[in-house]
Amino acid sequence: MIHSIEHTNREQIEHFKLAKLKASLLYLESFSPYYQSLFRKHNINLDIQSFENLGQIPCTTKTDLQNNNLDFLCVPKSEIAEWTTTSGTLGSPVSFGLTQNDLKRLGRNEARSLMITDCRPSDTIQLMVTLDKRFMAGLAYYLGAQNFGCATVRVGSGSPGLQIDSLIRFKANVIVAVPSFLLKVLEFAEKQKNDLEEIQVEKVICIGEPVRNLDGTLNNLGERLKSKWPKTKFFSTYASTEMSTAITECNACHGGHIPADLIHVELLDEEGNNVPHGEPGEVTITTFDLEAMPLLRYRTGDICKFLIGDCPCGNKTQRLSPVLGRKKQMIKYKGTTLFPESIYELMNGVEWIKDYIVVLDTNELDTDDLSVMMSVDEELYNQNELEYLEELFRTHIRVKPKIELKSAIEIRKIKFPSSSRKPLKLLDKR
Ligand SMILES: [Zn+2]
Structure with missing residues (x-):
């Protein structure tokens, strides 16, 4: 269903998203101690008629999340099926709980990532990403691959030798990996005199670091990977624990498609205004359909641009550029x-x-x-x-x-x- 809406036109997508937003606001007003108090304090009128009305609601910052972590929880702790934390790259980590339905949502999201990168249920996916240590990403890809019907090989992060052995043994045709780590694995394979051609895969879904420049060409990291595996297609993604959503580029490889049913993205300037279309701004997210810890207008600290024009794939959702940098850095x-x-x-x-x-x-x-x-x-x-x-x-x-x-x-x-x-x-x- 969502696939067909995303292929209609911008107006229909906005209409669909507005209904999602209204539902999210009602949910927060009913169940979120943090947002209940914020709405009261700022006397917020929740009868929102357009996305422009969102501007009246103060943004949520990383500090708000750190200082009031469990006030963001909308369900009793007994409903939590999985606990994760943010990486804590910029400050102390924040806890994120997920209910069973949130896990299903995560699986649906990544199944769609696999679909738009033209993966097939018959694919074998080697997961070169951390599956434990309270990480959400590895779990999300595992759930997505299972949801989509693929076979998974959970090697996890590290262990170049085991990664290569697994590639030879199970012949995965898709890899999910941090690109700089994959480069180390391939360099290790060369040193070991492994035949790179023999272990070459069709696709790599890259997480954590971009492999593209703003114009859609491969960046240096992407080019170095391509020089080792010339027949492989490399896909960029953007995600974070707070977003609980992955934004993945399609087979056209020009910007990540923002899933209309899962998240709304605003790009804001210092003062909290929307930047002109195509200009860089701070990614500010509102999640849809999350039960445990939905966020409203959360400032991620990441700077991105919206890409102008339609994607050749026919999906009319907004597309996001690679991350240009972090505001704090x-x-x-x-x-x-x-x-x-x-x-x-x-x-x-x-x-x-x-x-x-x-x-x-x-x-x-x-x-x-x-x-x-x-x-x-x-x-x-x-x-x-x-x-x-x-x-x-x-x-x-x-x-x-x-x-x-x-x-x-x-x-x-x-x-x-x-x-x-x-x-x-x-x-x-x-
Ligand atoms: Zn596309």
Whole structure:
């Protein structure tokens, strides 16, 4: 049913979403202690007639979630079927409960991700993502694959050797993976003298990091993967625990389709106004059809753009660009503002950089200090290569960070602190 609505036209989709929004507001007013108190405090009229009326409702921030975590819960704890937490990349993690119906919703969402990437129920999917450690993403893909009728191979994150053995053994034709990790797996396979052609898959659904530039072409990370597996198609996705929804690009690979029945996305400026269409703004989400912890106008901190024009696939939903950066991680450096993402993108394209961490600090002038720590491939690295990298920095991001060479072990120690679930790419000491 939702498939046919998404293929009608913008007006019908808006009409459908407005009904979803009204239902969500009524639900929050009835069951959410946090939003009940917010509506009362700001005297909110919930009889909303258009999406423009949403502007009267104050946004929810990460701090609101942290300070009032369980006040967002709309069901008794006994109804929770699964507890997860946010990654806590920016501050302390927030708990998210899901009911049985929320788990089904998650499964439906990812089944649709598989459908729009032209997967088939007969596919075998190797899940190279964390399935435990309170993560939602791995679970979501598992549920989605099962819902869609695929076979799953749950290898989880890490263990390049086991990943390759599983690819040879079960011959998965689809992989769900963090792209920079998949690159490490393929480099490991090359070192082991495995035949990359033999383990090549049809599709990789990439999570956690974008593999595309704004114009839809593959970014450096995507290109490096493509150079190892030229016949594979790589898909970008965008999701978070707070969204409880994945936004996946279709087979046309130009922007993630925002599922009309699951989530509403606004792109806001600093003052909370909608940015002009096609301009970057903070992704602010309202979830639909969640029972345990629905969110209303939640500011994610991620900066994206809406893509202009229709998608060739015929799906008329709004499409979202890759994440340009995180609001909190914006760097002001020597008169330029930039996001760490543009530094990652540049370094991902340099083959002799084995691993890196971007370090931000404040100097005595109260401006940002930027440096990168990296480990290098000794066989490929030399003074000329270093100068080439400095030139890349100057031409592409107009700044030249301090470069500190470290051993692979030193980088790993900093990159995998015991407190963090995800590898650290940015050390923000500001
Ligand atoms: Zn499309």
